[in-house]
Amino acid sequence: MSVIGEWGRRIWYLLNRRRLDEQLRLEMDAHRAQMGSAGRFGNTLRLRERSRDVWGWQWIDNLARDIKLALRALRRSRGFAATSVISLALGLALATTSVAVVNAYLIRAWPYADVDRLYHVRYAPPGPWEPSGMSGLDWRSVADVVEHPVTAVSATFYLTDGTHAHAAQAQRVGTGFVPGLGVRVVLGRTLGDDDFRAGSERVVLVGHALWLTRYGGDSSVIGRVVRAEFDDGGNESMRIVGVLAPDFHFGRAGQALDLVIPLSARARTYTVRLRAGVPPAVAERRLTAAARAVSTDIPPDWTGVELESVHERYVGSIRPILVGITIATGLVLLIVCANVAVLALLRGLRRTKELAVRVALGSGRAHIARMLFLESGLISAAALLIAVGITGAALGVIAPLVESQLGRPAPRGTDAIALDTTVLLMIGAATLVIAVALSFVPLLAPWHRRVADALRRASAAATEGRGARHVRSALVAIEVAGTVVLLVVCASTVQSTIAMVRSELGFAPKGLLRARVVLRARDYPAGDFARFHEQFRTQGSAVLGAPIVYSNWPPFAEFPTQLVERADGGSERTSAGAIRVGAGYFATLGIAIRDGRDVRASDGAGSAQVAFVSESLARRLWPEGGAVGRQVRTIEETAGGEPPPGPWRTVAGVVADVRQTYPDAQRADIYVPIDVAGSGRFGSFYVRTAQPIAAVSTALRELATDLDAGAIVDLPRAVSDENAELAGTRFITGMLTVFAGVAVFLAMLGMYAVTAYAVQQRERELAIRVALGATHRALTRLFLRDGGVVIALGLVAGVAGALFAGRMLEARLPSVQTPASLAAAAAVIVIAGTLAIGGPVRRASVRQPASLLKNE
Amino acid sequence: MPRDDGLLPGTLAMLILRVLATEPLHGYAIAQRIAALSNNQLSVEEGSLYPALQKLLLKGWAKAAAAVSESGRSVREYRLTAAGRKQLTAERERFERTTGAIFAVLRTA
Numbered sequence A: 001m002s003v004i005g006e007w008g009r010r011i012w013y014l015l016n017r018r019r020l021d022e023q024l025r026l027e028m029d030a031h032r033a034q035m036g037s038a039g040r041f042g043n044t045l046r047l048r049e050r051s052r053d054v055w056g057w058q059w060i061d062n063l064a065r066d067i068k069l070a071l072r073a074l075r076r077s078r079g080f081a082a083t084s085v086i087s088l089a090l091g092l093a094l095a096t097t098s099v100a101v102v103n104a105y106l107i108r109a110w111p112y113a114d115v116d117r118l119y120h121v122r123y124a125p126p127g128p129w130e131p132s133g134m135s136g137l138d139w140r141s142v143a144d145v146v147e148h149p150v151t152a153v154s155a156t157f158y159l160t161d162g163t164h165a166h167a168a169q170a171q172r173v174g175t176g177f178v179p180g181l182g183v184r185v186v187l188g189r190t191l192g193d194d195d196f197r198a199g200s201e202r203v204v205l206v207g208h209a210l211w212l213t214r215y216g217g218d219s220s221v222i223g224r225v226v227r228a229e230f231d232d233g234g235n236e237s238m239r240i241v242g243v244l245a246p247d248f249h250f251g252r253a254g255q256a257l258d259l260v261i262p263l264s265a266r267a268r269t270y271t272v273r274l275r276a277g278v279p280p281a282v283a284e285r286r287l288t289a290a291a292r293a294v295s296t297d298i299p300p301d302w303t304g305v306e307l308e309s310v311h312e313r314y315v316g317s318i319r320p321i322l323v324g325i326t327i328a329t330g331l332v333l334l335i336v337c338a339n340v341a342v343l344a345l346l347r348g349l350r351r352t353k354e355l356a357v358r359v360a361l362g363s364g365r366a367h368i369a370r371m372l373f374l375e376s377g378l379i380s381a382a383a384l385l386i387a388v389g390i391t392g393a394a395l396g397v398i399a400p401l402v403e404s405q406l407g408r409p410a411p412r413g414t415d416a417i418a419l420d421t422t423v424l425l426m427i428g429a430a431t432l433v434i435a436v437a438l439s440f441v442p443l444l445a446p447w448h449r450r451v452a453d454a455l456r457r458a459s460a461a462a463t464e465g466r467g468a469r470h471v472r473s474a475l476v477a478i479e480v481a482g483t484v485v486l487l488v489v490c491a492s493t494v495q496s497t498i499a500m501v502r503s504e505l506g507f508a509p510k511g512l513l514r515a516r517v518v519l520r521a522r523d524y525p526a527g528d529f530a531r532f533h534e535q536f537r538t539q540g541s542a543v544l545g546a547p548i549v550y551s552n553w554p555p556f557a558e559f560p561t562q563l564v565e566r567a568d569g570g571s572e573r574t575s576a577g578a579i580r581v582g583a584g585y586f587a588t589l590g591i592a593i594r595d596g597r598d599v600r601a602s603d604g605a606g607s608a609q610v611a612f613v614s615e616s617l618a619r620r621l622w623p624e625g626g627a628v629g630r631q632v633r634t635i636e637e638t639a640g641g642e643p644p645p646g647p648w649r650t651v652a653g654v655v656a657d658v659r660q661t662y663p664d665a666q667r668a669d670i671y672v673p674i675d676v677a678g679s680g681r682f683g684s685f686y687v688r689t690a691q692p693i694a695a696v697s698t699a700l701r702e703l704a705t706d707l708d709a710g711a712i713v714d715l716p717r718a719v720s721d722e723n724a725e726l727a728g729t730r731f732i733t734g735m736l737t738v739f740a741g742v743a744v745f746l747a748m749l750g751m752y753a754v755t756a757y758a759v760q761q762r763e764r765e766l767a768i769r770v771a772l773g774a775t776h777r778a779l780t781r782l783f784l785r786d787g788g789v790v791i792a793l794g795l796v797a798g799v800a801g802a803l804f805a806g807r808m809l810e811a812r813l814p815s816v817q818t819p820a821s822l823a824a825a826a827a828v829i830v831i832a833g834t835l836a837i838g839g840p841v842r843r844a845s846v847r848q849p850a851s852l853l854k855n856e
Numbered sequence B: 001m002p003r004d005d006g007l008l009p010g011t012l013a014m015l016i017l018r019v020l021a022t023e024p025l026h027g028y029a030i031a032q033r034i035a036a037l038s039n040n041q042l043s044v045e046e047g048s049l050y051p052a053l054q055k056l057l058l059k060g061w062a063k064a065a066a067a068v069s070e071s072g073r074s075v076r077e078y079r080l081t082a083a084g085r086k087q088l089t090a091e092r093e094r095f096e097r098t099t100g101a102i103f104a105v106l107r108t109a
Helices: A002-015 A016-032 A046-052 A060-078 A076-108 A179-180 A210-216 A282-294 A312-314 A319-350 A350-359 A365-406 A419-446 A449-455 A468-500 A529-544 A585-589 A601-605 A615-621 A693-709 A723-762 A763-771 A774-808 A820-847 A849-855 B012-022 B027-037 B046-059 B082-106
Strands: A118-122 A146-150 A152-159 A166-173 A184-189 A201-204 A225-229 A237-243 A259-263 A272-275 A305-308 A512-518 A548-551 A561-566 A573-581 A592-595 A609-613 A631-636 A649-655 A669-673 A682-689 B062-068 B074-080
Touching: A002 B046, A016 B027, A016 B074, A046 A060, A046 B046, A060 A076, A060 A365, A060 A669, A076 A184, A076 A319, A076 A419, A076 A561, A076 A723, A076 A763, A076 B027, A118 A282, A146 A179, A146 A282, A152 A282, A152 A820, A184 A419, A184 A585, A201 A210, A201 A225, A225 B027, A237 A259, A237 A561, A272 A282, A312 A615, A319 A350, A319 A365, A319 A419, A319 A468, A319 A723, A350 A365, A350 A561, A365 A419, A365 A723, A468 A820, A512 A693, A529 A601, A529 A682, A529 A693, A548 A585, A573 A609, A573 A615, A585 A682, A592 B046, A609 A631, A615 A649, A615 A669, A631 B046, A649 A693, A669 B027, A723 A763, A723 A774, A723 A849, A723 B027, A763 A774, A763 A820, A763 B082, A774 A820, B012 B027, B012 B046, B012 B062, B012 B074, B012 B082, B027 B046, B027 B074, B046 B074, B046 B082
Parallel strands: A166 A259, A201 A237, A573 A669, A609 A649
Antiparallel strands: A118 A272, A118 A305, A146 A272, A152 A166, A152 A225, A184 A237, A201 A259, A225 A237, A512 A682, A548 A573, A548 A682, A561 A573, A561 A631, A592 A649, A609 A669, A631 A649, B062 B074
16 A cells, blocks of 8 residues: 555656756755855755655666767767668568568467367368268267367358348358357347247348448347348348357358358257367267267278367468568568678777777766667667558558468458557567667677777777677678578579469460359259350440350369260270350450360350360370361269260360469360350359459449349459469569568678778778779779678578578479579679678779878 | 764654654754754754655655745745654654663663
């Protein structure tokens, strides 16, 4: 109690200390006057200081004074201060960004409660086979290890009670879903046991995004009834009882969850929450036994149920990338620090005289150390502020890029890639370490020795001691080594990007838009979706003024394969990618026709069945040539039993090979025109147009609604934007190029500063050499010999590091050509080193030797 | 150089508390009062007085209020608080116990 009161009074004193100090002064003056012999009163200033000390705030004044001193010292060397702050800010900004990403994926909590107890259940090793009867598994029998089975079955619903039809992603969930995941709502309530009882009212939880877009974030939505239609034509009315929290997601990565509906039937459970303290191995044994009890078709070599941590399943595959990027940013930060340290060391050498004067005037070592720490602290703090500012602003742009590169959203959504407390604490701690480390660097300069000697010297800069020289060389070597590693890795990614950009895709994505169209099965009881597709194609082409073409397959995803058989070649079959396409497909996608013709509108409707084959397939089926006019048919590839083959089709055209993905090995493709029987509910329409996406979207949606009110037209996307593989590689390459560029610049700066210092040290000698006729080239050689050793050391270390990094990268980037990258990196370093060393020497050699010597 | 003030170490705060217990006083008056009460045997040096007064304020044993001295100068008058009175009693008891014990030793040894 008294301690709190005391602190309260201390703070009150701090807030009023000017007034109180003034009162004390008046009080003492009065005292002095009353004493009669004023001289007997002690030193008023000293007395006041001692009185103030009682309150314990003296350190603030000391700190303020020292900060003032440090600022003054930094103002005197603006170049150093600016360079250090900017480079540190850059390094810290990169570090902050990668820490924010790592935090969002690996550290930050999931939108589920206690995610460490959530496990994915694998009933059998990956493959087509799973033991039957698992939906009948009795979870009560394993209730001592499994707290909640999290059962969910995904389904698509159609919400039709709005301006346009919307396909809603739904999960029908079991009773364990809400408690098992710790589902939270922002409005209303979650699902309770009553909602699962037979005969109870049908209720639904609405996803946050759907609530915002479809219901305008209206809180009166609770209690409203939504009508949702199933694909098979049935429909259901459900009462909205809650709105899910914004960060909640479940199911496929990146897919919005719109509706959560109680599941009445039994279903397989693929996620479980284990009880606290239950080891997964124990749960695996129990689940294996339970599965054995209900399944009838378990083979003898069945290895049993396996559990995989939900978190690990999600981030396991991207961890190497995240770790790699973190290492790369760590490397940049290390280079930055080494560089600032070099500059600080050189500055320390130049300040020997100043520090000697301070020591001579009675500054203690502790005080000088405090001053140096404050200088580096101010630099680091300024850099940290700038870095956090830059990162805070940039993350909004970077976060979606990172997500698309990593192929999955952050567990808590895009907004989770942000500067939260964890990130700020980590970066703050790193900055503190850097500040402390940097404050020790100037102490390496021999300021504490030979004070008189330092004062006697004419030059402001001291000759460095051996230790300082070694530290300096090591720092520059570290910079060079780190730079080499970054350059090599960067060169490798640049190579693979170039290889990707150069590789012939076979079609032209640029300027091509794609809109996905989904139809409802119940509107087309005969499965005649082609009726809509044909009308949409002809009328849409007229509206947009450019041909729209249909395909049942999206770009940048490998075609599903079927077996292809030629009529004149016995029963030999070959596997080929097979898709359905509409009229004008090849022309619009920019796929070259090698022989024959494009798809025509009459191809699907007519009785004469045709097909189109890629060059590769044509070569494989008819190596002798002349594919057009021959007959082929396709057979679906299935594991068990053979479905009836398709009809014989006449080859009407041979087209260029198409690469759906960069490593796409399957270039033998067959294209079959859509017809009444063979087109599905899902399709993509392509159009090559320069019109804005919004305009195209409006036109197509209006047209679709006219033709079929239930048709869903997704927002069109530029096909080139769908090239996630290239975008990802480009992103990594861009990032590494920035890293490498920063590294080269900093390494040059370090070498330049060191050489400039050495030149200053040897001014007199250089002047004599120049006077005696030494050329600029000869002088440069002089310094290159010294710098060369350091560069060579750095190169060797860097190459070793790069080879190690190359081994790690091999799995990620297919076309890493390390020798070329190594050579390129070495060349860059040698050129940069020569430039950085040559600069100061040139400056020295063009000065008049006489003026230099006169300075002595 | 510190003058010989005749004070036992650690007793200054207690003496100040004691004189303030009678009435609120300002700094100079406190010094005068202690000197007068001790027949000029104890003299409180300003160098100790003001830090000691700050300590009293910090501990909450006394409160200061603006006042005007006899000579018309603005000063602060220190007034004992309830906590200060309790502290005075406690210190006094402790001091008496200690001096009693010291006397006991001195008498017998």
